[in-house]
Amino acid sequence: xxxQVDTAACANRWRAHSESVSVFCGGxxxxxxxxxxxxxxxAVAGVALLAAFAGARVPARDYLRALLxxxxxxxxxxxxxxxxxxxxHGPRFAYSPVxxxxxxxxxxxxxxxxxxxxxxxxxxxxxxxxxLLRRARTPEPLLDLILVTYRTIFxxxxxxxxxxxxxxxxLGYRDARRAHRSVALAAGALFLRSLxxxxxxxxxLAARNYTGRLTVxxxxxxxxxxxxxxxLGVPALVAAAAFLPLP
Amino acid sequence: xxxxxELRCLHYVYPSAGSAQRPPALAxxxxxxxxxxxxxxxxxxxxxxxxxxxxxxxxxxxxxxxxLLGGKPVRHSRxxxxxxxxxxxxxxxxxxxxxxxxxxxxxxSFGPMNLGLPESEVRVRVDEALAALDLVALADLxxxxxxxxxxxxAALAGALAMRPELLALDEPTAGLDPRGIEALHRQLDTLHAxxxxxxxxxxxxxxxxxxxxxxxxxxxxxxxxxxPAAEIFAEAALLHRVGLRQPYAxxxxxxxxxxx
Numbered sequence: 001x002x003x004q005v006d007t008a009a010c011a012n013r014w015r016a017h018s019e020s021v022s023v024f025c026g027g028x029x030x031x032x033x034x035x036x037x038x039x040x041x042x043a044v045a046g047v048a049l050l051a052a053f054a055g056a057r058v059p060a061r062d063y064l065r066a067l068l069x070x071x072x073x074x075x076x077x078x079x080x081x082x083x084x085x086x087x088x089h090g091p092r093f094a095y096s097p098v099x100x101x102x103x104x105x106x107x108x109x110x111x112x113x114x115x116x117x118x119x120x121x122x123x124x125x126x127x128x129x130x131x132l133l134r135r136a137r138t139p140e141p142l143l144d145l146i147l148v149t150y151r152t153i154f155x156x157x158x159x160x161x162x163x164x165x166x167x168x169x170x171l172g173y174r175d176a177r178r179a180h181r182s183v184a185l186a187a188g189a190l191f192l193r194s195l196x197x198x199x200x201x202x203x204x205l206a207a208r209n210y211t212g213r214l215t216v217x218x219x220x221x222x223x224x225x226x227x228x229x230x231x232l233g234v235p236a237l238v239a240a241a242a243f244l245p246l247p
Numbered sequence: 248x249x250x251x252x253e254l255r256c257l258h259y260v261y262p263s264a265g266s267a268q269r270p271p272a273l274a275x276x277x278x279x280x281x282x283x284x285x286x287x288x289x290x291x292x293x294x295x296x297x298x299x300x301x302x303x304x305x306x307x308x309x310x311x312x313x314x315l316l317g318g319k320p321v322r323h324s325r326x327x328x329x330x331x332x333x334x335x336x337x338x339x340x341x342x343x344x345x346x347x348x349x350x351x352x353x354x355x356s357f358g359p360m361n362l363g364l365p366e367s368e369v370r371v372r373v374d375e376a377l378a379a380l381d382l383v384a385l386a387d388l389x390x391x392x393x394x395x396x397x398x399x400x401a402a403l404a405g406a407l408a409m410r411p412e413l414l415a416l417d418e419p420t421a422g423l424d425p426r427g428i429e430a431l432h433r434q435l436d437t438l439h440a441x442x443x444x445x446x447x448x449x450x451x452x453x454x455x456x457x458x459x460x461x462x463x464x465x466x467x468x469x470x471x472x473x474x475p476a477a478e479i480f481a482e483a484a485l486l487h488r489v490g491l492r493q494p495y496a497x498x499x500x501x502x503x504x505x506x507x
Contacts, residue, residue, distance in 0.1 A: 003391075006389065006391075006392075007392065010387070010388060010389065010392070125349070125350075125387075126349045126389065127348075127349035127350050127353060127387075127389075130349060147347065147348065147349065148347060150349060151346070151347045151348070151349075151389075151390070151391075154389070154391035155343055155391070158391070197343070200339075200341070200343075200344040201343075201344055201345075201347060203301075203306060203339075203344065204339050204344035204345035204347075205345070205347065205357075206306050207301070207304055207306045207332065207336075207337040207339070207345070208332070208336075208345065208357055208358045208361065208405060208406075208409070209328075209329055209332045209333070209358060209361035209362065209409075210361065211325070211329075211361060214347065214348070214357070215357070215360040215361065216348050216349075216353040216354070216356050216357050216360060217352065217353055217356035217360065217366065217369055217370065217373065218353075219387075
């Protein structure tokens with residue numbers, strides 16, 4: 001899933017407008033968290049989905065697949081809130097209307113927040129949000145750490161895929177017992193590979209005059225006033241709709 | 248003419264437990280690299296080719312011996328290493344050992360930024376290096392979205408952006424298909440025509456035969472032979488002794504002469 005998110009972030013129509021997208025997502029997130037959930041959350045989720053599919057042209061299938069896992073967690077938690085347990089005459093389960101209302105409010109709020117988070121992840125490429133963090137004066141060592149972590153995740157993902165392929169080809173996942181053992185061996189091999197990769201990367205960087213800072217060119221900002229106005233205006237409209245009294 | 252880079256009596260043992268008993272990775276290596284050189288280091292696995300290359304820009308420090316840049320000894324201080332790496336750029340065999348940044352463009356900018364150049368100059372150099380290696384369309388992609396050959400070109404672009412006088416390439420043909428090797432050949436020719444000295448290691452004898460002007464043959468950490476490429480490749484016995492072979496073009500000629 002990580003690769004699909006990364007690919008979409010690098011290819012979507014909004015990829016060069018990270019500042020506006022960040023303001024837009026920030027505004028929507030505030031609406032989702034602070035406004036009355038039953039009125040604001042569906043609007044926030046709708047706007048986020050519309051923005052992702054119609055605005056940024058993120059592949060709908062990838063976006064919805066990415067939503068699946070957090071929504072599944074959300075659904076199980078909400079289901080648990082709808083039930084009350086009493087122990088007075090042995091364990092007894094009963095439907096709780098108060099719990100169900102809480103579950104509904106928390107559920108729609110969380111769903112809206114997840115939609116906004118995914119919108120951000122699918123539309124802002126890594127280099128752009130690194131640039132945003134730098135403009136926000138994030139400490140440089142932290143930025144270096146984030147940069148190396150990002151690259152290493154994909155290297156290790158490649159490494160893990162090749163290890164698992166090699167194990168599968170030699171029947172390493174034929175049954176549960178062997179699969180257990182293969183997973184443990186793969187984890188060990190991956191750990192050693194990561195140490196080796198770190199050592200090699202350090203040497204490769206030294207050859208390029210590494211002096212303790214991973215300084216690279218950052219993409220220039222492509223923010224326009226009309227984009228920022230739109231990014232501020234839409235969440236403001238959603239908030240107004242949520243707070244205004246119903247006729 | 249003063250050599251661009253000179254290695255004198257270089258000796259190197261990889262640091263590890265029991266290193267005193269280990270055979271040296273390099274022993275008594277002396278080599279002068281002049282401006283405009285097209286040099287190939289040949290040898291079997293473990294002969295010391297890559298170790299020698301990593302000494303050329305000070306990434307490895309010799310156990311004993313001297314490295315001279317433009318006739319001046321390099322003492323491996325920070326300032327001297329910066330100067331050495333400005334003039335001698337190295338490209339590792341595995342591109343993932345060098346590529347670390349979020350996009351190709353950012354990665355290529357890393358070396359020039361480390362030279363303390365103004366951002367406008369860095370942008371010019373990055374654009375130039377990307378264009379030279381036909382990477383403009385891939386510039387804003389992360390390295391993990393590229394093929395192996397494209398990543399190798401990105402790593403090479405990172406070295407070119409330093410505008411070095413000497414380019415040291417470790418196994419640049421490894422993992423490339425025939426079209427990739429031909430493209431590399433053309434790119435190296437272009438760089439050489441611009442006055443850049445190039446040293447590379449390879450196991451691709453046929454590529455070495457087509458491209459090199461000079462050859463150094465290494466065996467067990469020592470220089471077994473050196474000379475003009477035509478002379479070295481004519482020495483079938485020498486090449487076999489160090490675990491190599493003659494280029495197919497020459498071997499085929501020898502066979503046809505033998506049949507007559």
